[in-house]
Amino acid sequence: MKWLLRVFIVIAVLYATLFAVVAVAMMQPPVRFGQFMKRMPPALVWGLLPAQSMWLRARAGTLAVGQEAPDFTLPRYKGNGAVTLSAHRGVRPVVLVFGSYT
Amino acid sequence: MPALNDLYKKYKDRAEFYIVYIQEAHPVDAWQMDVNVKEGALLATTKTLDDRTKAADTCVIKLGLDLPALVDKPDDAVERAYTGWPDRLYVVDTNGKIAFKSAPGPFGFKPEDVESTLKRLLAGGGSQAQRLTGSETEEAPSPVL
Numbered sequence: 096m097k098w099l100l101r102v103f104i105v106i107a108v109l110y111a112t113l114f115a116v117v118a119v120a121m122m123q124p125p126v127r128f129g130q131f132m133k134r135m136p137p138a139l140v141w142g143l144l145p146a147q148s149m150w151l152r153a154r155a156g157t158l159a160v161g162q163e164a165p166d167f168t169l170p171r172y173k174g175n176g177a178v179t180l181s182a183h184r185g186v187r188p189v190v191l192v193f194g195s196y197t
Numbered sequence: 198m199p200a201l202n203d204l205y206k207k208y209k210d211r212a213e214f215y216i217v218y219i220q221e222a223h224p225v226d227a228w229q230m231d232v233n234v235k236e237g238a239l240l241a242t243t244k245t246l247d248d249r250t251k252a253a254d255t256c257v258i259k260l261g262l263d264l265p266a267l268v269d270k271p272d273d274a275v276e277r278a279y280t281g282w283p284d285r286l287y288v289v290d291t292n293g294k295i296a297f298k299s300a301p302g303p304f305g306f307k308p309e310d311v312e313s314t315l316k317r318l319l320a321g322g323g324s325q326a327q328r329l330t331g332s333e334t335e336e337a338p339s340p341v342l
Contacts, residue, residue, distance in 0.1 A: 124273075125220050125282040126242055129228035147304055154301035156280025164289040165278040170246065172218060172253050172266035181293055188296065188318045189213045189289040190311055192201060192264065193281030195221040195252075 110143070117144055121153035200308040202263050208312075211319050216266035218253040219276040222283035244271055288314045 117140055120131040132140070140146050158165070168179040183189050205214050223230045224242040243249035250268050257266055269275045276282050284302030288311055289295060297314035299305040 125222070125276075126224075129222070129224065132228040151300055151304065154280055154282075156285075156298075156301070158279060158295055158298060160295050160298055162295050164287070164293055164295050165275075166293075167275045167278070169217065169267040169269060169275060172216075172250060172257065172268050178215065178267055180289065183213055183289070183291070184293045185291050187212050188291060188315060189215065190204075190208075190315070191279070191281075191287040191289065192214070192216045192284075193219055193276065193279060193286070194216065194284035194302070194306075195219055195282075 113139065114144060114149075117146070118149055118153065121150055202261070204308050204312060205264050208315050208319075212315055214264045216257070216262060216264050217269055217275060217279075217281060218249065218257075218266050219269045219281050220273060221252060246271055286311055288318070290318050 117135075120128055123131065164180060166179065166181045168177050170177045180189065208214070220242065222228070223233055243252050246268065249271060253266060253268055269281075273282075279285065279287060280301065282301075284306045286297070286299040286306065286308065287295060288297035296318055297311060299307065299310055
């Protein structure tokens with residue numbers, strides 16, 4: 096029976112380590128997280144771990160509904176100047192779609 | 198993203214829409230995916246605004262987006278402030294306050310969630326602050342595993 100307990104402990108430690116490593120990786124900046132995931136077998140992350148809820152937690156962010164939206168000025172794609180978020184105040188609501196292609 | 202284009206078409210006269218083009222989620226030099234190789238979407242991590250604008254070309258053209266786009270600067274400051282990567286939706290009301298924040302993509306990217314917020318904001322009557330303190334759900338994370 097002792098060997099069974101040992102096997103169980105080894106598996107538990109391995110699982111906890113995997114969980115911790117992936118959880119820390121998810122909190123890294125995008126490029127570093129990407130480089131980490133490149134080296135990980137996807138099945139290990141998405142198959143073994145509750146990866147979706149880990150992701151939702153790691154990327155929850157600091158902003159909440161009701162808070163002031165951080166102001167920014169960003170160049171328009173294909174020129175034509177820049178857009179400042181606060182310039183829309185008192186005029187119209189603004190929908191922001193963050194994203195990339197891949 | 199037909200859902201985004203539909204939403205834009207429906208509300209563009211009453212709300213501003215902006216794509217904020219940020220760092221690619223699956224660049225060739227990091228976490229590349231087979232599906233992107235098949236599509237020929239081989240984009241590298243962008244370090245200059247020029248590079249990023251070129252990468253945004255692929256994004257806007259391949260996805261057939263009608264929405265106006267902005268390009269986040271290479272310091273990723275706006276992405277970090279909003280935790281926008283890999284993708285995320287926000288609605289900012291006319292007081293400059295956040296009225297809707299989606300869960301992080303790819304699980305939380307549901308353009309239809311934006312519509313209910315827009316309807317509420319555009320409904321008029323009462324101050325926006327009052328409406329904001331309502332019992333509106335803050336984030337709508339998809340069912341957790």
